[in-house]
Amino acid sequence: MHNFDPDLAEIRFGYGLSPVLAPPQGVDELLAGLAGPDRIQQRFPIESFSQFRMRMVAAQKQHQIRRENRGTELAQKARKQQRVVNREARVAMIGWLGQTMLRRTHTPSAFRERLVAFWADHFTALGKQGVIRRATSPYIEEAIRPFVASRFADLLQATVMHPLMLDYLDQHKSIGPNSARAAKLGASAVRGVNENLAREVLELHTLGVEGPYSQTDVTQLAELFTGLSFGAPNGFVFRKDFAEPGAETVMGVSYGTDASVQPIRDVLNNLAMHPATARHLARKLAVHFTSDTPDPSLIDALEAAYLAHDGHLAPVYQALLEHPAAWDPVLSNVKLPIDFVSSTLRALAVPKDHFQGRKEKWFRRWLGTPLAQMGQVWERPQGPDGWAESDAAWITPQGVAHRVMWAMAAPPNLVRGLPDPRMFVDKALGRFANETVRFAAASADNRPEAIGLVLMSPAFQRR
Amino acid sequence: MAAPLSRREFLARTGFVGCSLAASPLVTPISFAAAPWDTRLVVIILRGGMDGLDAVQPYGDSAFAQMRGPLALGPEGGAYDLDGYFALHPALAPLLRMWQAGQLGFVHAVSTPYRGKRSHFDGQDLLEAGTPDLAGVRDGWLNRMLQVLPQASGQAAYAVGRNTMRVLQGAADVANWAPDAKLSLSPQTLTLLELVTEADPALHAALSEARILSQIEQAKRKDGQRTSAHVDIASFAAQRLSEETRIAAFSLNGWDTHRAQPQSIGRALTQLSETLLTLQGTMAGGVWAKTAVIAMTEFGRTVRQNGAGGTDHGTGGLMIAAGGAIKGGRVFGNWPGLGQGDLYEDRDLMPTRDVRAYAAWVMRALTGLDRHKLENAVFPGLDMGRDPGLIL
Numbered sequence: 019m020h021n022f023d024p025d026l027a028e029i030r031f032g033y034g035l036s037p038v039l040a041p042p043q044g045v046d047e048l049l050a051g052l053a054g055p056d057r058i059q060q061r062f063p064i065e066s067f068s069q070f071r072m073r074m075v076a077a078q079k080q081h082q083i084r085r086e087n088r089g090t091e092l093a094q095k096a097r098k099q100q101r102v103v104n105r106e107a108r109v110a111m112i113g114w115l116g117q118t119m120l121r122r123t124h125t126p127s128a129f130r131e132r133l134v135a136f137w138a139d140h141f142t143a144l145g146k147q148g149v150i151r152r153a154t155s156p157y158i159e160e161a162i163r164p165f166v167a168s169r170f171a172d173l174l175q176a177t178v179m180h181p182l183m184l185d186y187l188d189q190h191k192s193i194g195p196n197s198a199r200a201a202k203l204g205a206s207a208v209r210g211v212n213e214n215l216a217r218e219v220l221e222l223h224t225l226g227v228e229g230p231y232s233q234t235d236v237t238q239l240a241e242l243f244t245g246l247s248f249g250a251p252n253g254f255v256f257r258k259d260f261a262e263p264g265a266e267t268v269m270g271v272s273y274g275t276d277a278s279v280q281p282i283r284d285v286l287n288n289l290a291m292h293p294a295t296a297r298h299l300a301r302k303l304a305v306h307f308t309s310d311t312p313d314p315s316l317i318d319a320l321e322a323a324y325l326a327h328d329g330h331l332a333p334v335y336q337a338l339l340e341h342p343a344a345w346d347p348v349l350s351n352v353k354l355p356i357d358f359v360s361s362t363l364r365a366l367a368v369p370k371d372h373f374q375g376r377k378e379k380w381f382r383r384w385l386g387t388p389l390a391q392m393g394q395v396w397e398r399p400q401g402p403d404g405w406a407e408s409d410a411a412w413i414t415p416q417g418v419a420h421r422v423m424w425a426m427a428a429p430p431n432l433v434r435g436l437p438d439p440r441m442f443v444d445k446a447l448g449r450f451a452n453e454t455v456r457f458a459a460a461s462a463d464n465r466p467e468a469i470g471l472v473l474m475s476p477a478f479q480r481r
Numbered sequence: 482m483a484a485p486l487s488r489r490e491f492l493a494r495t496g497f498v499g500c501s502l503a504a505s506p507l508v509t510p511i512s513f514a515a516a517p518w519d520t521r522l523v524v525i526i527l528r529g530g531m532d533g534l535d536a537v538q539p540y541g542d543s544a545f546a547q548m549r550g551p552l553a554l555g556p557e558g559g560a561y562d563l564d565g566y567f568a569l570h571p572a573l574a575p576l577l578r579m580w581q582a583g584q585l586g587f588v589h590a591v592s593t594p595y596r597g598k599r600s601h602f603d604g605q606d607l608l609e610a611g612t613p614d615l616a617g618v619r620d621g622w623l624n625r626m627l628q629v630l631p632q633a634s635g636q637a638a639y640a641v642g643r644n645t646m647r648v649l650q651g652a653a654d655v656a657n658w659a660p661d662a663k664l665s666l667s668p669q670t671l672t673l674l675e676l677v678t679e680a681d682p683a684l685h686a687a688l689s690e691a692r693i694l695s696q697i698e699q700a701k702r703k704d705g706q707r708t709s710a711h712v713d714i715a716s717f718a719a720q721r722l723s724e725e726t727r728i729a730a731f732s733l734n735g736w737d738t739h740r741a742q743p744q745s746i747g748r749a750l751t752q753l754s755e756t757l758l759t760l761q762g763t764m765a766g767g768v769w770a771k772t773a774v775i776a777m778t779e780f781g782r783t784v785r786q787n788g789a790g791g792t793d794h795g796t797g798g799l800m801i802a803a804g805g806a807i808k809g810g811r812v813f814g815n816w817p818g819l820g821q822g823d824l825y826e827d828r829d830l831m832p833t834r835d836v837r838a839y840a841a842w843v844m845r846a847l848t849g850l851d852r853h854k855l856e857n858a859v860f861p862g863l864d865m866g867r868d869p870g871l872i873l
Contacts, residue, residue, distance in 0.1 A: 191787075191789040210786075401601055410683075415659075416691065418691055419695060471673055476678060480681075
């Protein structure tokens with residue numbers, strides 16, 4: 019039997035308490051928030067990747083003009099224009115950080131936003147060079163957000179075959195050694211299969227590093243993946259001429275000889291349904307939502323739900339929310355910097371219009387730069403394994419010092435008129451407020467620092 | 482629920498908080514005499530998989546030029562000849578004087594026991610864990626070294642920078658700081674902050690450390706100079722090592738050169754070179770002379786260039802050793818060759834010795850730690866083999 023608790027539901031499965039939004043009243047309400055029209059997305063729109071591609075097309079066009087007109091005034095103009103495209107994308111990207119924050123601040127279904135963030139981290143992707151470096155939010159919008167409550171296999175296909183992932187893990191440069199393309203390039207040209215995406219799909223996205231795969235499976239999957247590519251004008255394309263001919267065997271299953279996208283969909287579907295994948299995802303969800311050392315029976319329950327429902331994710335979430343370990347009243351996981359910042363904005367109910375008309379510099383000053391200083395550069399994790407989950411990675415002197423400085427300095431700049439700190443304790447912490455924090459909030463000699471003290475309390479830092 | 486605190490109780494608590502802070506190892510520096518050893522060890526983790534074949538190029542190997550294609554520079558392509566067989570990548574040229582002074586050496590064709598999947602995350606975890614596999618291992622080998630050394634205090638070892646340093650994580654206390662952090666609040670607010678976080682030991686401890694370190698940094702930074710992050714980190718480490726700290730560990734990123742390697746590795750090697758020179762230049766007189774720096778990476782890279790002008794994850798790699806305590810001016814290791822049948826799985830440099838053996842011999846020479854402890858507690862299951870003579 020689980021002990022559902024509305025405040026805990028908001029803190030552990032959402033972005034904390036809001037002074038203006040009522041917390042969910044039961045597991046049903048949390049789950050219902052995952053279905054139905056995505057109102058918060060419509061209210062705070064972010065460009066989809068297919069829109070973003072137009073920026074890539076524009077950049078490419080200018081690049082071409084430059085190449086064809088070297089040393090001329092035309093080339094110089096194109097270079098300037100290229101810079102404009104780059105700058106616009108950069109400014110747009112920081113704006114999407116603002117939109118993401120507003121969604122988390124104003125949504126009545128914060129669990130949905132948490133799942134978007136969870137899967138965006140699981141399928142970490144970022145562009146490598148040029149304007150595509152700004153495309154992570156559009157990728158999330160297109161490849162993650164629509165699928166968080168569908169089958170894992172859908173999510174896997176949408177992300178692994180997405181242009182941004184192909185770019186990030188060098189897949190579009192991977193040429194089968196016996197492909198038509200390799201023959202055309204000739205022996206003198208350097209060529210080769212790039213294993214990057216294949217390895218990460220097995221290690222990070224599906225089976226997990228403990229999974230029962232070998233280097234041969236990585237190599238075979240890499241050969242099977244040859245042909246996955248993209249272009250700015252049309253997005254995803256399958257390049258037959260890059261594809262390695264012949265069948266490939268991955269995890270004991272042979273995939274057809276025809277150079278097409280179907281065998282790739284098949285292998286992804288099979289990997290999604292592998293028991294090791296179920297175990298890997300179950301563990302990851304349990305760690306993310308409960309603690310660094312989750313209750314083993316919770317992992318078992320998630321794994322069982324995944325396998326019993328053919329990899330559909332909604333029943334897995336239901337198993338999570340109906341498990342007693344999900345409602346352990348002791349707050350455990352430390353919020354990552356981005357979540358600490360998001361939940362602060364939610365606790366302050368930062369209004370939409372407060373972000374309107376702000377310049378790039380403002381967003382950087384109050385959101386982008388502090389996040390980086392706390393250890394989390396917005397949409398720039400160190401590697402495809404995303405952000406660390408362990409508390410130890412975040413509770414460091416430098417990380418905590420920057421949390422403190424932001425907690426004290428940012429709130430007056432995020433809302434007009436700070437709330438009364440004594441009220442704020444209860445609004446922000448709900449039933450997790452205690453006398454020590456109340457005392458500190460009442461004793462601070464100024465309002466911003468009183469708010470900062472509440473934000474730095476363990477009941478706000480953990481969930 | 483606790484009763485509301487009165488002013489008086491608050492003041493009493495404040496005193497208590499002050500006490501607990503004073504008892505922190507950070508404000509009670511250990512004396513030199515109390516330290517069990519007086520040498521300095523710096524461990525740099527080169528994250529991403531450094532291409533050792535590019536950093537120190539075996540141009541004397543007849544297969545090198547053909548296998549590497551355009552990546553093979555050799556002395557004719559601008560690399561600096563070291564010993565008639567190996568040549569130093571041009572981006573490491575600022576280190577030539579260190580090499581000539583016998584304070585820089587290299588160990589080629591080494592690796593951890595990690596084989597097969599060539600994952601950064603696993604490779605780095607295993608490099609830092611220092612064990613044959615990761616099952617059940619939570620701490621790092623530098624931390625385990627502290628655990629077996631007598632009287633090593635919390636100030637003896639420092640993890641520097643924003644990267645998590647697993648190599649130093651574990652039961653022994655270590656300090657941790659990124660030079661760009663600061664904590665400037667009124668004493669009243671700081672005291673309330675201590676109070677609010679008191680019930681959370683991890684948060685409270687991090688805050689206490691931050692409070693002290695930021696005072697040190699602010700005093701130092703009055704001149705308002707700005708430098709790049711890796712230089713700041715090296716400079717902070719050198720300053721701590723000039724005082725009571727004996728061990729420092731930090732990361733240098735940017736070695737995952739899948740594409741356009743000449744540009745990407747050039748940047749990374751320049752940072753490495755600036756890091757070593759900053760350590761040397763910032764340390765107080767006499768400290769560099771008793772310092773050994775070892776820079777290790779999770780694996781080397783493929784011998785052949787890939788389709789994108791880069792190299793992919795490989796196996797055998799390179800360790801770099803620098804410092805006044807190093808018997809440098811030599812390239813150590815057993816060279817396996819790059820010819821037909823010499824490679825590991827026909828793609829990677831064949832590792833000929835465990836990189837942990839070199840680290841273990843360095844630690845043995847610096848601290849006097851006995852071989853049994855090194856082979857069992859620090860690097861469980863390692864056979865250290867013969868002393869390669871890396872330390873003077």
